Amino acid sequence: MAGLYYEQFSTGQAFQHAWTRTLTEMDNVLFSSLTMNVQPLHLDAHFAAGTEFKRPLVNSLFTLGLLIGMTVNDTTLGTTVANLGMTDVTFPKPVFAGDTLHVRTTVISKRESKSRPNAGIVEFEHTAFNQDNVVVAICKRSALMHKQPG
Template sequence: MGTVQQRGLYFDELEVGTVFKHAPGRTVTEADNVFFTTLTMNTQSLHLDAHWSAEQPFGRPLVNSMFTLATLVGSSVAQLTQGTIVANLGFESVNFPHPLYPGDTLYSESEILRKRASASRPGQGIVTVRHTGRNQDGTVVAECTRHVLMWMKEHHEHT
């Protein structure tokens, strides 16, 4: 019998074009939305005031888009970057084409778009990932393109 340590994938194990479907989905509650919004000092009534939001174009409160983004990226960690990431380098683009509402479930997937060995950091490489979030109806609610600095397997296992 051996031991299996949960981890993400190393730079060497990622192939351009691969799509990872992450599980589980995340049903977002009104409490999640209010807590995250107040925790991050966002006073936007669109997330906190149901009466006011009812009179706005969407007719009800929206889930804070920063919560949606954080959950979208976070859902990829166990499968892609747990223990194999050096750093999150940044986002090329972030889009929210459709609202996420309290009570909706966010389903996430990640596609490997590009990868290259780092010129300045031996044993590491830069991976470009597109994260896509859909609601329970399959409608895209969030998408982002992200650059991540990852460990190469051989270098990291020996350090």
């Protein structure tokens, strides 16, 4: 597995994820359509031109999903029991089609599970940056992680 087990994480540990992703207009339109989010700020260039942003914004829930998804290969691929929650989600700057994102993860805390002896809870802070290294999204995520077998 590419992911790490509970014991392999330590508080303060940081990951600079190698994955990058350039977002496209189609990503935004498809995600917004699939999730039935008909907000014209995401789908209508003419409407968006009349806003302070002057162009469509990438759907923030797509940004959040991408932010977390880009971290999986280095941290939790195959070693997660389940995500327990996401908190403190913020989008300090807008994301537009054509932006290229990269992500950093920091382990905020970890503790043994009280109900599952073969698992522990790891809290991550994920931060997404655009191509200019401007922070565009932050999220804390708690995951129930498998302990190493044996």
